[in-house]
Amino acid sequence: MNPIMQAPTIEYGTLAPMLLVFGAAVLGVLVEAFAPRYLRKVMQVPLTLVSLGGAFALVLVQVIMRGAPTEAVAMGAVAVDGPALFIWGVILVLSFVCVLLVNDEGHFVASAAAVPGSADEEEAEAAGGGHTEIYPLLLFAVGGMMLFPAAHDLLTMFVGLEVMSLPLYLMCGLARRRRLLSQESSMKYFLLGAFSSAFFLYGTAMLYGYAGTVSLPGINKALAGGALLDPLLLIGFAMLGVGLLFKIGAAPFQAWKPDVYQGAPTPITALMASGTLVAAMGAVLRVFWVGLGNLDWNWRPVMWAVAALTMIVGAVLAITQTDIKRMLAYSSIAHAGFLLIGVMATFDKSQQNAGSLSAILFYLLVYSFTTVGAFAIVTMVRDPGGEAGHLSRWAGLGKRSPLLAGVFAFFLLAFAGIPLTSGFFGKYAVFAAALASGSESGDSLGGWMTGLVVLGVVASAVAAFFYVRVIVLMFFSEPAADGPSIAEPSMGTVAVIAVAALVTVGVGLFPQPMLDVAHQAAANLFIR
Amino acid sequence: MESPVEIVQHTAGGVIGVSWLMIAFPLLGAAILLILGRKTDRWGHLLGVAMSLASFVVAVLAFFELLGLSAEQRRQAVHLYEFIPGMADMGLLIDPLSISFALLITGVGSLIHIYSIGYMSHDPDRRRFFSYLNLFVAAMLLLVLADNYLGLFIGWEGVGLASYLLIGFWQFKPSAAVAAKKAFVVNRVGDFGLLVGMFIMWSATGTFAFAELSEKAGGLSQPMVTAIGLLLLLGACGKSAQLPLQSWLLDAMEGPTPVSALIHAATMVTAGVYLVVRSGAFFFPEGSPQALAVAIVGAATLLAGAIIGCAKDDIKKGLAGSTMSQIGYMMLGAGLGPAGYAFAIGHLITHGFFKADMFLGAGSVMHGMNDEVDMRKYGALRKYMPITFVTFMVGYLAIIGFPLLSGYFTKDGIIETAVEHNQVLGWLAVIGAGITGFYMSRMIFMTFFGEKRWAEDAHPHESPTVMTVPLIILSIGSIFLGGYLILSNRLMLWLAPAVGRPEELPQFHFASTPGLATLALVAVGAAYAWMKYGRAEVPAVQPRGSFLTTFARRDLYGDALNESLFMRPGQWLTRIAVFFDNRGIDGVVNGLAAGIGGTSGRLRRIQTGFARTYALSILIGAALLTGALLLVGNI
């Protein structure tokens, strides 16, 4: 008996954007292996940029020519549906922008193997150059970010999670200055990340035990037919939640975020704060809406507590931060809380589900671009020893460089959700979706959703306080005599800030087109 | 009195359909200059000028297209896009009022752009200067062209930002940085008024659009309208440097002179007048208390500005006082209802010309005198800078209301209408005109006549052509524009579709009682100035003046007043609050803030920096999550 194996079908066309990114990453590794040292950067940068740009173009082509497919591809492993394509587009643009930041000189260590402060390090710095391996690593991370939210079964999702995380663990430790902090952040991120992915895996095991499969629609189907109160299901769900909530930085799994964001090289922080958050949010949505959609009356009360705690922790702790990157990290935690409000806004009716999904997608878009812009500005304010992280160093920046401080103030206002910035529409959309969900008859949470939105508004107000504090600090305090210098920005950095500012202003004044795109992406919901 | 005609939704193409290009051109210019940065150093200023000129061309074309339409058709709304879904749409309103402003902004703006090429030629950051100028033009155009208060507000804040950036352009000077900050803070007070006014407007009518407001405003209760009107007036006072928010304008002269000419004389400061006139039909009906408040503010400011102008030795600050005063006239006119609107706008336009002319003239003088601003160090410059002298003279004659020049017609119109409506305010305006005659003559005599009192290294010379040509163009406008607009009521008929008009068209009297009194007082003022500063020797050091002089020199104690009226009581209140807070009786807000801060300070200790602690929090979180789910699942 020798049954003939049917060759697997892989829809290369549909998967082309992701495959292009991975392919370019492998090519980048080959460049590292064979190209002479002085040529590597010259080859890597265009290769990376072109592949990311090309992948984005492929996403566009796919959307325009064929529309989103309605079936999972690659033997049911990957679901390239509307939301996934939207998230891919956002991630690709963000990572393109981040590569421009990475490309800027002076962020990455010349030789990671050299002990900080040693003669070897000086020698390596004198020799110039740096680790061009960053580029393929970054491409692998981006590939993982694309796979993670598009995975259609939990195994693929786990692999995507690891593909995304491993390069990030590495890149966190490669800062050129303050290397002890950088290495520490790398180790913390790695240990905690590995710890949390063990939880993710255990959850997967339990769900596999419950449903006999790890594919998300399979689990959903089992839920529809099987006993809902099965302890295996509940444990599995909780453990899976731990892994996913860790990645988006929801409380009480948020502790790694400030430390890692502060220690990592700022371009990588920018990538983590934008791309990783977008990808992880997409994965959260997919797991909770597709895999556990029938269980919503069960997970939503728990998620309610998590969202509330996350917003409070993020907003309250940010107040007393003295480091700009830590403050942005806490702000990112608070924003994860706002996003979770959106995740909870699900209904029986797909029409309204699409509404809240589009709100979340829109929020992700506007938030991530503003974040990248803010971190790009952080890279420009420098002390002799590297970036001027301490907030006191930012005092009076408005007098030294009104334009830079002005743009940064604008980003902060967008984080705070002040009208006429993109952030306002993001919050507005998510809160509105949550309120609509709460007023839906038969909603299990009802008034609790309103309560959550009120809590969200209060948290925004608290958050606005510390954003405004920074603005006041920049514009209304006297600059220190030996204040930080403003680095002469490279074209790349300027482009990053310009793109971020453009999106923040543009969407703030003219939100409709982007809302339309998000709405279209969300129209058919996820492939089930 | 006839009310404005309805707004016509624009459907056809034509230039009006693409009038958004007016805003887009300078915005694009600013974006290119800011983004490309130093790369554009060589040609950046040319791009700035080109963008401003392009915008001017569009404005002129739109103007002629509007002119070709019948009076009922002259309010064209151009819908652009849905701004906040279900809340507000973004669109432009092209009507006689807005297009007049657009012409002024782009026209005078372009001239000042050209002038700045010469004026800023030695500044290494000239490109940045032009990018801010372009940004300003774009924001100002949005302010006047938007068809709703939201768009207006965006422009309003945009010009505030541009003004802040430009006042502080030479940020290395501490005085410039402080002045920029002061302008910023004072303007926030006004903006707050405008914003609250808009909130009330929104909650009462549910719309920001002018078109809908004109229908719905009639249904509002009287106190509501008064409240909105007064709040809008507060906004206007902030932007237009009217009492009690006038104090920033004098300090704003720290900016480069073209900025003073463009923003702080010709355009931005008149935004308050625009706001009042534009809202006139809804929120400032004739005879209402808020309209009276506008007139009173205007009259008070025109006197205060004139008095301040008398005592300043800094040529730019003198002009700034005069600007305050002239905008006071416009406000007075705007407070008189449709009868005064045309004169107020007319004065605004002619003032835009002659004041820009004089500011640029002052800049030209400074350019030749090593940036000296003290008039006591000038004298006898007429021989050395003939073109500047002649053009400045034209502006001077226009502003004091020399018969048949621009200012004569527009100012006299305001004064006569004011006397008709309110005797007291009208005669105050006449007195103000007399004082104007004194301080402007003083400026002329101190600068261009008398003996040389220069610093030793001064070598005055005429400015380059790129600077004098705008002066000449502006002075031509200063001569003829007023008569053209006011005689036979051209402007009033032109604006009627937008702002309404009185039933009876006013007749311009060349020999009315207030008019003759004005002329007489101006002559007395000029003669007194001649006695004190033309004939007599001007001391090079400021003499100790009387109480009144000191009063004027200190800007009427505006800053001291602010301090004692607002800052002190504010501090006092704070102290009381702290006192009560300490006693734990009041200060809920303070307590809350402190509470959050304290919680934050304590909570952040959880972030110990030990990875193992974090892992513990994850495990506890996981256990809680599992427990909670099992619990919820089993209930």
Place this chain on the structure above:
Amino acid sequence: MGETITFWVLAVVSAGAALGMVFNRKAVYSALMLGTVMLCLAVMYAVQDAPFLAAVQIIVYTGAVMMLFLFVLMLVGVDSSDSLVETLKGQRFWAAIAAIGFAVLIIVAVGNAVFAPQAGLEAAVGPAGYIRSLALLLFTKYVFAFEITSALLITAALGAMVLAHRERLTEKATQKDLSRARFLGDRPSPLPGPGTYARNNAIDMPALLPDGSVAEDSVNRYIARYDVEQGHLPEDPRLAEAIQHKAEEDSK
């Protein structure tokens, strides 16, 4: 019955080894304990109809991963052992509470779960045979994940290289360079060998030159320092002085 006995034996051993791993002060012992757990698990896999996994477990985990762990442990220093004092306040207490609570939750939940009789793998394996069925699944349904894991492996290799490999930035000195340097220096000849007339441990005994003087250079400086620190100085004061001198030179 056989499976039950195997399970209980292995369960006790593996749980004990796991506890041993956690509570053993010496890192190497921990590693060996972990190896024990892994071997127990391999046997359990084999018992549960997963012989392929049992083999992979031994080859990959105990064979490769554990070796890597041990290798790094040796690199870091075998004798480094954790101190028993807990520095974080309450960490042990809360860790124990959380871990026990967590374990109880899982055990209670699993205990509450109702399991159908085991389906067994006969149906799944079918006529194709065990390995073939695994391959069928691996290369059809999970082929994409399989391909993507290659990205992981590349990342791992690249990452290890970035963090550990240092590129040589200066030319390596050739033998020619070395000998040239030696002849340019002040001593072209080799250093004298140690202690020809040694009475005890010869390597740390300075040589005597033909003229009877002590040759300081004949003792390695590390050994000299060791001798001084440990008090192994020879009785002959002349030799002792020479060693001490050498050790002092070293410490400068």
Place this chain on the structure above:
Amino acid sequence: MTAHYLVLSGLLFAIGAMGVLIRRNAIVVFMCVELMLNACNLAFVTFARQNGNLEGQIIAFFVMVVAAAEVVVGLAIIVTIFRTRRSASVDDANLLKY
């Protein structure tokens, strides 16, 4: 039998988690994480037999591959830290806090 194996798996998982919390040597902490992954694998293999399909075994196989890659990266990071600080204790790395 399924429940027995699952209880053992849960126990091993909890022991591993506890080890992560109380050990200071980064290498040992990481070994504890590996123990947790092994516990997951045991669950997968058990469930594969319980549910009567081979997917659990395939997943366990993938987990081993992923774990191997993770070990390489993790140990590289730990060695780097050790070279810098001459210490592999996770507690020593706490410059980033509050």
